[in-house]
Amino acid sequence: MNEENFRSQMKKGILELCVLKIVQFQECYASNISERLKKADLLVVEGTLYPLLTRMKNAGWIQYRWEESKSGPPRKYYQITDEGVSILEKLEKEWDSLTQSIQSLNQPS
Amino acid sequence: MNEENFRSQMKKGILELCVLKIVQFQECYASNISERLKKADLLVVEGTLYPLLTRMKNAGWIQYRWEESKSGPPRKYYQITDEGVSILEKLEKEWDSLTQSIQSLNQPS
DNA sequence: ACCAGTACTTTGTATTGCAAAGTACCAAGC
DNA sequence: GCTTGGTACTTTGCAATACAAAGTACTGGT
Numbered sequence: 001m002n003e004e005n006f007r008s009q010m011k012k013g014i015l016e017l018c019v020l021k022i023v024q025f026q027e028c029y030a031s032n033i034s035e036r037l038k039k040a041d042l043l044v045v046e047g048t049l050y051p052l053l054t055r056m057k058n059a060g061w062i063q064y065r066w067e068e069s070k071s072g073p074p075r076k077y078y079q080i081t082d083e084g085v086s087i088l089e090k091l092e093k094e095w096d097s098l099t100q101s102i103q104s105l106n107q108p109s
Numbered sequence: 110m111n112e113e114n115f116r117s118q119m120k121k122g123i124l125e126l127c128v129l130k131i132v133q134f135q136e137c138y139a140s141n142i143s144e145r146l147k148k149a150d151l152l153v154v155e156g157t158l159y160p161l162l163t164r165m166k167n168a169g170w171i172q173y174r175w176e177e178s179k180s181g182p183p184r185k186y187y188q189i190t191d192e193g194v195s196i197l198e199k200l201e202k203e204w205d206s207l208t209q210s211i212q213s214l215n216q217p218s
Numbered sequence: 219a220c221c222a223g224t225a226c227t228t229t230g231t232a233t234t235g236c237a238a239a240g241t242a243c244c245a246a247g248c
Numbered sequence: 249g250c251t252t253g254g255t256a257c258t259t260t261g262c263a264a265t266a267c268a269a270a271g272t273a274c275t276g277g278t
Contacts, residue, residue: 007203013118018214025217040210048266050226072224073274091115098119099208101149105127108134157235159257181255182243
């Protein structure tokens with residue numbers, strides 16, 4: 001138990017929501033997503049992001065196509081799926097509900 | 110990856126915050142805390158709550174005193190410590206920051 | 219051919235929420 | 249005084265996953 005890493009702790013479980021929010025607008029490959037998360041002060045490292053994308057792809061929430069790159073190896077461009085859109089809506093509702101739950105603890109009993 | 114348990118996932122890392130928010134107002138024993146979390150739709154089970162309280166006590170965020178009960182074994186009544194108050198303030202700031210970060214993902218790039 | 223940059227993958231570790239079983243105390247009924 | 253049921257706390261084992269670190273692989277420049 002160490003207060004230095006509570007941000008990391010609090011991030012747990014919401015990264016799926018964040019990734020879905022990002023890819024809902026446009027195709028992205030991992031570095032795009034990583035940059036976007038970094039701008040939002042939610043940086044994750046490769047060892048977190050890549051397995052997460054793979055899990056979400058296996059769950060059918062996102063899909064990808066390969067695209068050649070002029071400056072390196074080909075990239076996986078991810079898009080949200082219809083199922084992903086549906087999940088995103090559910091996750092956003094749960095997120096709103098969770099924030100309200102925590103808000104409700106701001107007063108005694 | 111299963112959307113059924115995202116609430117459980119999202120709870121991770123914020124339970125410390127929730128418990129501190131609860132005990133900041135008054136001494137509580139585990140069942141009090143459990144009831145309060147349940148009302149806030151954040152129910153946790155014994156196997157989660159008790160080890161969490163022990164970790165927080167070992168971290169110095171909370172302390173407890175024993176009190177006899179007329180209807181069962183003695184109870185551990187937890188109070189927040191000065192350090193816990195300090196941690197609570199930090200956690201609340203981080204929470205606000207996190208919600209803003211997620212909010213910021215609601216629009217493209 | 220080699221190297222640097224980029225992109226993706228894999229491995230091992232630590233944390234922790236949870237289910238389930240276990241321990242312990244108390245009061246009521248027989 | 250023994251059993252039973254309720255309450256309170258503890259322990260064990262498992263599964264999920266964020267992370268660090270190392271690895272693989274493709275490209276273009278020197």
